[in-house]
Amino acid sequence: MKKQVVIVGGGPAGMLMGLLLARENIDVLVLEKNKSLERDFRGETIAPGSVYLLKKLGIFRELEKHGFVKVNKIKMYDRDEKLFSVDFDRFDHPQKFGIDIPQPVVLEAIKQQALKHPNFHYIDGALCMDLLKENDQVVGVRYKQEQDVKEIQSQLVIGAEGRFSRIRSLAGFRVKKENFSRDLIWFKVPKPANWEEGNLIKVHKHDHVIILPTYPNYLRVGTYIPLGGSAYIKSKSIDWFIDKVCRIEPRLREPMKEHITSWEDTTLLKIFTAHVDEWAKDGIILIGDSAHTLSPILGQGVNLAMQDAYELLPYVKDGLSTYKNRPIPASHFDEFVSKRKQQVSFVSGFQAQQEQNLAASSLIQCAIRKLKMRVLDRLPFKYAVMEKLQYGIFANEKVEV
Ligand SMILES: Cc1cc2nc3c(=O)[nH]c(=O)nc-3n(C[C@H](O)[C@H](O)[C@H](O)COP(=O)(O)OP(=O)(O)OC[C@H]3O[C@@H](n4cnc5c(N)ncnc54)[C@H](O)[C@@H]3O)c2cc1C
Numbered sequence: 001m002k003k004q005v006v007i008v009g010g011g012p013a014g015m016l017m018g019l020l021l022a023r024e025n026i027d028v029l030v031l032e033k034n035k036s037l038e039r040d041f042r043g044e045t046i047a048p049g050s051v052y053l054l055k056k057l058g059i060f061r062e063l064e065k066h067g068f069v070k071v072n073k074i075k076m077y078d079r080d081e082k083l084f085s086v087d088f089d090r091f092d093h094p095q096k097f098g099i100d101i102p103q104p105v106v107l108e109a110i111k112q113q114a115l116k117h118p119n120f121h122y123i124d125g126a127l128c129m130d131l132l133k134e135n136d137q138v139v140g141v142r143y144k145q146e147q148d149v150k151e152i153q154s155q156l157v158i159g160a161e162g163r164f165s166r167i168r169s170l171a172g173f174r175v176k177k178e179n180f181s182r183d184l185i186w187f188k189v190p191k192p193a194n195w196e197e198g199n200l201i202k203v204h205k206h207d208h209v210i211i212l213p214t215y216p217n218y219l220r221v222g223t224y225i226p227l228g229g230s231a232y233i234k235s236k237s238i239d240w241f242i243d244k245v246c247r248i249e250p251r252l253r254e255p256m257k258e259h260i261t262s263w264e265d266t267t268l269l270k271i272f273t274a275h276v277d278e279w280a281k282d283g284i285i286l287i288g289d290s291a292h293t294l295s296p297i298l299g300q301g302v303n304l305a306m307q308d309a310y311e312l313l314p315y316v317k318d319g320l321s322t323y324k325n326r327p328i329p330a331s332h333f334d335e336f337v338s339k340r341k342q343q344v345s346f347v348s349g350f351q352a353q354q355e356q357n358l359a360a361s362s363l364i365q366c367a368i369r370k371l372k373m374r375v376l377d378r379l380p381f382k383y384a385v386m387e388k389l390q391y392g393i394f395a396n397e398k399v400e401v
Pocket residue numbers: 008009010011012013014031032033034039041042043044045046047126127128129160161162163165166269287288289290296298299300301302303305
């Protein structure tokens with residue numbers, strides 16, 4: 001089999017890339033290893049910039065039919081004292097909210113839209129195992145579907161396999177991985193009555209919790225524990241954990257008492273970040289988490305993944321016609337990679353600052369954090385910076401869609 005483009009991975013980056021290429025009459029195949037779009041929990045917040053993109057592509061209507069939670073505020077408190085807030089209504093951009101919605105719903109809506117184009121092909125249960133190479137150039141992939149091993153040739157392979165990307169190493173990309181110095185625990189509880197907060201970060205001394213309203217009527221709550229999470233939590237009782245969270249946010253005590261009765265009701269996450277130096281080699285390019293895995297702080301992974309796809313589109317179109325039946329050389333993507341790296345580095349720098357704030361432990365560090373956040377809250381360019389973060393490449397595209 002031969003296709004112009006093969007995409008490995010049907011997550012937000014790969015599925016959207018498939019749709020965008022199919023809309024341009026490019027013959028594209030998406031290979032997804034899972035049989036269904038139900039997947040490991042990967043966060044559910046979609047930033048306003050990507051909501052805007054989904055509106056432009058006519059996908060948002062489908063999401064409205066399903067329903068979602070609007071995300072239009074971020075606030076940070078030291079217990080009850082407000083340190084920092086962002087109200088999305090005050091953005092200049094016409095798209096005034098992000099959304100919280102299960103990721104499989106979004107992927108299904110993109111897939112259904114893509115399937116309307118006859119040149120979009122999607123194979124599930126297809127695990128990509130290897131790259132086909134000729135003269136050091138990538139010319140396709142080898143994948144396994146049930147017991148069959150199949151090969152497919154292409155002018156370009158797009159690696160969108162996510163944080164544990166395998167073809168990234170098969171292609172010889174160098175990856176710099178960094179483990180976080182703490183582990184993260186998540187849990188979900190029904191939203192208490194009268195809860196009107198948007199995304200909430202509450203800090204107090206060396207502790208903090210992040211509370212995100214989540215679809216349909218829950219709160220997703222995260223907090224950090226020292227590294228070596230599973231051994232650590234085995235040494236503590238669940239009541240100790242409830243006390244730890246509720247010292248900062250007492251309104252969570254009742255729902256936690258009822259719904260968090262053992263550690264089984266929580267999820268432990270090892271957080272790591274990964275950065276790849278070059279994103280392209282001859283015949284292959286990486287996008288989304290496989291090129292840049294960031295921390296979950298401020299939920300920007302889907303935003304970056306989708307915008308990678310959107311920004312890559314013209315380069316792929318141009319490369320396919322310029323190089324006809326040959327693999328597109330890595331150098332063709334230099335400009336794209338340089339532009340995207342700037343945005344990724346802006347977001348990861350922002351996250352590193354937030355992580356530093358959250359990790360404050362000594363009295364002095366906590367006092368500096370308080371002062372810093374209060375000053376930041378008053379700075380006139382606060383909204384300009386937050387717009388760049390939340391809208392990415394669409395920050396200056398202020399047209400209602
Ligand atoms: C706990 C957690 C919470 C998060 N919360 C948020 C949030 O609220 N908002 C946000 O924007 N981001 C969040 N993120 C980050 C976000 O999930 C990712 O950045 C985003 O999913 C990246 O999209 P992607 O398409 O690059 O990769 P993925 O979503 O990981 O998709 C990769 C796809 O490739 C498939 N695949 C993998 N290997 C192969 C193979 N060999 N062959 C075929 N298919 C393969 C996988 O099955 C998967 O479907 C969170 C991440 C975590 C871990």
